[in-house]
Amino acid sequence: MEKWSLMTITVLLALTVRWTVSLGSYSGAGKPPMYGDYEAQRHWQEVTYNLPIRQWYFNTSENNLLYWGLDYPPLTAYHSLLCAYVAKLINPDWIALHTSRGYESQPHKLFMRTTVLVADLLVYIPAVILYCFSLKETSAKKKASIRALCILLYPGLILIDHGHFQYPCSAVTLGFALWAVLYLSYDWYLLGSAAFCLALNYKQMELYHSLPFFCYLLGKCFKRGLKGKGLVLLTKIAGTVVVSFTVCWLPFCTDTEQIMQVLRRLFPIDRGLFEACMFSSPPPHSQLANIWCSLSVLIKIKNIVSPQTQLKLSFAVTFLSLLPTCIKLTVQPSLRAFKFALVSCALSFFLFSFQVHEKSILLVAVPVCLIINEIPFMATWFLLVSTFSSMLPLLLKDGLLLAYAVTTLAFLSVCVAAFSIFEKTSAEDLQLKPFSLSLKGHVSRFKSFPKIVRSLFLLSVTLMGGLSVMSAAVHPPPRLPDLLPVCVSVTSCLHFVLFLVYFNVVILWDSKNSRSQKKIS
């Protein structure tokens, strides 16, 4: 079969799964007064359509910011406006100012689901397809489609976008980020940085990825010589960034107060850093696989350390965990290292920074999808954990348990069938060869390594499956109502810390050793 028909089948399959998931319920369906993310998206359409741009981010009599106020960058707002125009054509009631609050109906659900699918189809899916074709490989042509199938079937993204309902989060933002990676892999630095700026202007969480982008581009400039070509390139990139930001923010550039207000909405520092997620221990609302949340099970950090120190602490830890990767990337900017750095930086942010949202794990998961080709076993494992960790409580609340179970199992079986992951657990397949070589003097028994890794994987999958079943079926004992959510978050946090260590090891022991090894062989 030709590769294009295989790819078409892959995309059709991905779209079918997306649409079938979207037949289910969404967040906050029929739950007044606040509803959920679905209502937030609808409300933004209402606000952006009916109010002048100057009032979008301001608390006015027409715009109550406490009711799902706009707190994403301008591009999200423009996207909402665009959707609102379409909505107006179909049924003006959907976006009528004030009166449409909490509007729910079958046609409206259909409309909202369609907008997500269209956004996905226009931004994310083409990026994935082109990325899979761009990977240079001598092996069979069908590999690209199979890889694309694995990436497109990643359950986390499907469930959040098409089940839970949210598009600024995933399809579009991550799609733009993917476009940026794609451009960078072709050495089109300017287009890449422009695409990344779009992603950043779609959702501020994309800052998780900004450091690797910055370091990679900087490293490329250094490589060309800081005085000659490198400086020119650096100036060009800086110019592109400034221009794309200006274009995105143009309507808000009328006065500084506007810009400041938008920034305040995006980074609500005055709202109190720690109310959100970081150290808040009453877990029913936000039980997160973040390190701070997990630590708070043992130590009540909130009671020991003052808020100011908490901020400093988290900043310091995040910075320290990022530092090695970034330095390495700046010194040796290679595409491979860049992709790994995207993963490890985002994971560090997720684990250590403050005000983390559970859906932010997607920012780690999508870069992991990019390296699924190189470390299929670990990538599959990570993607499973990521779906399990943050989505489970969310999806239980939304009544998407069936979709969660089915898509996760489907993803696992596709990965097993496509990559035969269980045969790829040796140190070499895990890209740990250089590391193990450097340890050779100290660690003698490395032979049973693949077996150990396999059994660890099975243990972890069993644990996750068991916890999923229990969270769905078992009522926790009345004395410990949060027992299961805490178990879930601690388990996944443990996983994430190990993954962070693993990714850092791979990055730090990478190129030099493997290159020298190749020379020897």
Place this chain on the structure above:
Amino acid sequence: ARGGAMAAGARRWFRALALGVSFLKCLLIPAYYSTDFEVHRNWLAITHNLPLSQWYYEATSEWTLDYPPFFAWFECALSHVAKYFDPKMLVIENLNYTSRATVFFQRFSVIFTDILFIYAVHECCRCVNGKRATKDILEKPAFILAVLLLWNFGLLIVDHIHFQYNGFLFGLMLLSAARLCQKRYLEGALLFAILLHFKHIYVYVAPAYGIYLLRSYCFTANNADGSLKWRSFSLLHVTLLGLIVCLVSALSLGPFIVLGQLPQVISRLFPFRRGLCHAYWAPNFWALYNAMDKALTIFGLKCNFLDPTKIPKASMTGGLVQEFQHTVLPSVTPLATLICTFIAILPSVFCLWFKPQGPRGFLQCLVLCALSSFMFGWHVHEKAILLAILPLSLLSVQRAKDAGIYLILTTTGHFSLFPLLFTPPELPIKILLMLLFTVYSFSSLKSLFRRERPLLNWLETIYLIQLVPLEIFCEIIFPLTPWKQHFPFVPLLLTSVYCALGVTYAWLKLYVSVLTERSTVRQKAE
């Protein structure tokens, strides 16, 4: 060792395919379901609560039990699991009852019983042996056949969205066909006899089974030129076959004969009171006949050949009325359709008798029987086209000629199933799944037969491509036009007439190819 590795690879891929489609079926659980859902819920309730003697008399709901006894027993068995899910669905008076648990149970029962279908497909794939050994597993005939059967679009939407239990019934049919191909005749006959008592629509293909068994099992040898050796008749084999059929029938109908209810059961199974065509015309000969009648009527009115006052009113509202009265052409009686069907089936059966082609001939005859009865049967449902499509898949991966016919028949036949799902949320699903299946079947069969001449000629290609504008017109443009109020039946009419052309063409083409084929047995003998 390499063969072993290949077999292991094939097994892994088959498992992935079966698992994948099962997951897709699970995702379709929240989708729309038709009144058939209530039909089966009602049958669950009837068989659970009432004694055997009242199964075929109970008429609280309008959806009375009209399947043969084995299916009733099947529902009875299901109902004993259902009571653990939601006992309220087993109350006969709870008409149109639904709950989450009910939906889950019913949907899962379909998915679960499909295991039989998956097993049958597995057995069918073993019967198919590719001539050319390709390294690529994706281009092996067995693999392509597995996808074409497991991921069959029609079966997916009829069973898992519209809601019916066709999966395991087709599983029984394919399994019996596979057993016949493997020369395990008695097993095949037993399975088919059981199948007949599950759903009597399969009686359409019974001639193929009967003649094939008679020809290749009851007569144990052929002459050198392939003609029948009358002296090789085996009384033992006939007795065995007869015994099997009688035993199965006794098991199924026996209790009702003892109770003296056989006429009642029969009258429930064959309701000839219904009209010639279903509310939505199945794309068969009668759809063309009706359309012709309508066209002639309009033409006659325009040219004043006809008197407007004499025309029955119902005929102008078209497909919405069950009883369709013809104005120009003669009206059709059940007996007429029966005779037409019989005549249409006859040549294929003769062919099977006089030009035995082994299992392939049997499958061809099976498809022709199914298609012919679909073309001329009384009150045919559009879903009955699956009866021809699924066995034809087996042929399509073996010969380029059949592959071309298969592509025409599946595409038009599946397209004609579109009106089954008319709710907006299911629109993308049906289009996506249809595209998925069509793209796969075209590209895989094309690459399988890439060394031979093209599968479709230009006329057939144009015909198939025009389905796209037709769908766009019916689903998107037409609802926006003012005609929607006055002529709501136009999209259905267009769809069924356009598809009827394709189905008729495929039927004729298959018939011609079977009739003109030379006997291969003779060549082998030489």
